[in-house]
Amino acid sequence: MGTILSVKNISKSFPGVKALDDVSLDVKRGEIHALLGENGAGKSTFIKIVSGVFRADEGEIFMEDQKVDIKSPADAVEAGISVVHQELNIVPWLDVATNFMLGQERTKNFLNVIDKKYSVQKAKESLERLGFDIDVTKKMQMLSFAEQQMVEIAKVISTNPKVVILDEPTAALAQQERINLYQVVNTLKERGVGIIYITHIFEEVFSLADRVSVLRDGQYIGTEERENLDEKMLIKMVVGREVKSIPRKSIATDEVILEVRNLNVEGKLHDINFNLKRGEILGFAGLAGAGRSEIIRAVFGADRKDSGEVWIEGRQVEINSPYDAYQAGIALVPEERKSEGLMMEMTMEYNNACASLSKMTNKAGMISYKRVKKRAHEAVKKFEISPPDVMRKAKLFSGGNQQKIVVSKCVNADPKILLVDEPTRGVDVGAKEEIHAILDEMVKEGKSIIVVSSELLEVLKLSDRVLVVRDGRIVAELTKEEAGQEVIMQYAMGGSSYE
Known part of the structure; x- marks a missing residue:
């Protein structure tokens, strides 16, 4: 598998905080690359730089060995990078189909009227392909947070990107919806899409990831093949210390x-x-x-x-x-x-x-x-x-x-x-x-x-x-x-x- 995305020596500072300090990372074609770190480790800043939301203070980004200058989210999409952010980008008062097609609407006749029928059909087919049963004529604000996230995931995948970044995609999903998403992620992998998968759920790391990279306090800690890791090793990489999980004993009364x-x-x-x-x-x-x-x-x-x-x-x-x-x-x-x-x-x-x-x-x-x-x-x-x-x-x-x-x-x-x-x-x-x-x-x-x-x-x-x-x-x-x-x-x- 060749490298499809390479991020080299990225640094980013905000007033009083160095969010990223000389971070480098590469993603291969057809790879699920898990990115882990504690809250505040720099994962979100890293994503926003790669997706064009923030500009890096230092560093370079390469797509398929070609240097790209990503100044905006539109530049990222054009380069083949799509992101499902943890905080969703939706217009709540518009229906599902309209949200799904924002930025990629199809028009008809000489008046360039948006082809609503096509929007409904495209959104419906894309959601069904992922196993998501959602009425595309409903307003987004009428959906649960989990359902809104399903729409966002389906929308991103429908653009056929070369690299997909998923920022805690299953955080709001119940078990069956997670299983559906895992199937979609593996399908993308089989198509040669490079995937950066950000999660706090270790079960997902060990069942999905090919490689795992860790950030801590804005610094790159390392990258390991998933089969070389166990949970204890991974926790120590993420937090820099051992974390003990103590089984709880029930103290419920009959009152x-x-x-x-x-x-x-x-x-x-x-x-x-x-x-x-x-x-x-x-x-x-x-x-x-x-x-x-x-x-x-x-x-x-x-x-x-x-x-x-x-x-x-x-x-x-x-x-x-x-x-x-x-x-x-x-x-x-x-x-x-x-x-x-x-x-x-x-x-x-x-x-x-x-x-x-x-x-x-x-x-x-x-x-x-x-x-x-x-x-x-x-x-x-x-x-x-x-x-x-x-x-x-x-x-x-x-x-x-x-x-x-x-x-x-x-x-x-x-x-x-x-x-x-x-x-x-x-x-x-x-x-x-x-x-x-x-x-x-x-x-x-x-x-x-x-x-x-x-x-x-x-x-x-x-x-x-x-x-x-x-x-x-x-x-x-x-x-x-x-x-x-x-x-x-x-x-x-x-x-x-x-x-």
């Missing part, structure tokens, strides 16, 4: 702290009934769009419910808004951190405090800036938020560090019940273990947690019980002993029983 009765949301949820016990972590599993996130959002009051009751500690409570939920002792880490979890233009310090300002007042009832600042510095240390600048705006942190700030904000509210939607999406292996440990510590303190995750291994690791959701209904309740990846997928995909 029911939350009960949801006959919850219905028209077109989304049907007769949802379940309970949560004190000290328990209850996992929700299912395919993307099955209704997992919709359940906890309805319980939290983020989405309107048509009917149903919520009971906390044996008392019925009326929750019609997130404010009501916080007053009742429920906090939510939402799936979409940028639009719902953070105020991107505000500082880390402000975001960390905004859900718990009532706990940061002085004797006069005024907000104590000293307490706000103290809590922020404690969060930076506890969650290892990087860079450790509490006055930095949320939008300037990497995706993984933004997620840590959201979790910290909710923990500060000291809820009885924490609802967590994709707790470690976009978070590196070290931070993932830290967040898992924090959730475990919360239940030890008597809190109760509901976890929604597209990573089945995460659901299985954390949960005392697992509820499987399909088509807006709870179709199975599994104990820790009964739950397994195959069992969960059987129920999630429509099996009435597992044999």
Whole structure:
């Protein structure tokens, strides 16, 4: 396999931070090249330079041994480089077909009217080819985040690029959607496409990658053939130290702290009934769009419910808004951190405090800036938020560090019940273990947690019980002993029983 993309001696600095320092990397034809690193290691900056979003301060890029000057995303596409970014590039008020064809529309007749019929057909065929069942006439804002990502992936692949960069492509996908994507990635590999695959999921690295490169603190650490690595070696390359994963022991009691009765949301949820016990972590599993996130959002009051009751500690409570939920002792880490979890233009310090300002007042009832600042510095240390600048705006942190700030904000509210939607999406292996440990510590303190995750291994690791959701209904309740990846997928995909 010859080299198709070669990046040589790339450096990039921002005010006060050297994001990349003399980084070199090459990708071969028909190769899946995994790129790993902790949050803030420089992966996103590297991608943005190769795709023309940023200009490098130093260094060169070659495509098929020819030097290319990539000044914009259009230059990258022209050179044969396409990217699926972690943060999606969509127009939410336009339909799927129109989003799919943006920049590559076909026109008809002398008026150059966009050929809508062709757009619908092209989008539909491309999505179906990947095994994605999405109505292309729907507006993008009506789709789940996972479905939006499927559209973005299909759009990029449809341009027949020479190099595809996938930035955590499965972070929002459930197990079956991941399997579909893996098949697509392997098909691209067989066609001779070079693939840079960025992920925090080691299972993906060992099942997909041919070679693995690692960045740490903006520097190139090395490249290894995948067969020469094991998980312990890879973790040490990524974080520079050993990371211990300690199996959690269930401490759930028989006391029911939350009960949801006959919850219905028209077109989304049907007769949802379940309970949560004190000290328990209850996992929700299912395919993307099955209704997992919709359940906890309805319980939290983020989405309107048509009917149903919520009971906390044996008392019925009326929750019609997130404010009501916080007053009742429920906090939510939402799936979409940028639009719902953070105020991107505000500082880390402000975001960390905004859900718990009532706990940061002085004797006069005024907000104590000293307490706000103290809590922020404690969060930076506890969650290892990087860079450790509490006055930095949320939008300037990497995706993984933004997620840590959201979790910290909710923990500060000291809820009885924490609802967590994709707790470690976009978070590196070290931070993932830290967040898992924090959730475990919360239940030890008597809190109760509901976890929604597209990573089945995460659901299985954390949960005392697992509820499987399909088509807006709870179709199975599994104990820790009964739950397994195959069992969960059987129920999630429509099996009435597992044999």
